Amino acid sequence: MDRRIEILIAKMEKDTTIAWNVSSLAAQVNLSASRLRHLFKEETGTTPANYLKDLRIKQAEELLSTTFLSVKEIVKRVGLGSGSHFVREFKRIRGTSPAKYRRAMSQSQRNGLKKSA
Numbered sequence: 001m002d003r004r005i006e007i008l009i010a011k012m013e014k015d016t017t018i019a020w021n022v023s024s025l026a027a028q029v030n031l032s033a034s035r036l037r038h039l040f041k042e043e044t045g046t047t048p049a050n051y052l053k054d055l056r057i058k059q060a061e062e063l064l065s066t067t068f069l070s071v072k073e074i075v076k077r078v079g080l081g082s083g084s085h086f087v088r089e090f091k092r093i094r095g096t097s098p099a100k101y102r103r104a105m106s107q108s109q110r111n112g113l114k115k116s117a
Helices: 003-014 024-029 034-045 046-064 070-077 083-094 100-116
Strands: none
Touching: 003 034, 003 046, 003 070, 024 034, 024 046, 034 046, 046 070, 046 083, 046 100, 070 083, 070 100, 083 100
């Protein structure tokens, strides 16, 4: 993978709460915004914005399944904007609401504990 893309991915993974935009990312690795979009998509198969959104959703999934944080707190921790926007995006991407996802993960974890006991 192109080293510049690796650098940007590491930065996005380090702090998803930053409102990254293509221009600021491109400037960090001395590329134009259009060149970054092209190179990023070539290397990852997606755009920088979608990559970041996926990172945020994955972090939210982790927090939903491992903590008792409220959806509002999770939204703040992963940098996903408003609660209603997060719920819509989560449901669109994962096919279920954050609350239903949490219940399903909790149920599967309890079932896993019963099987191993």
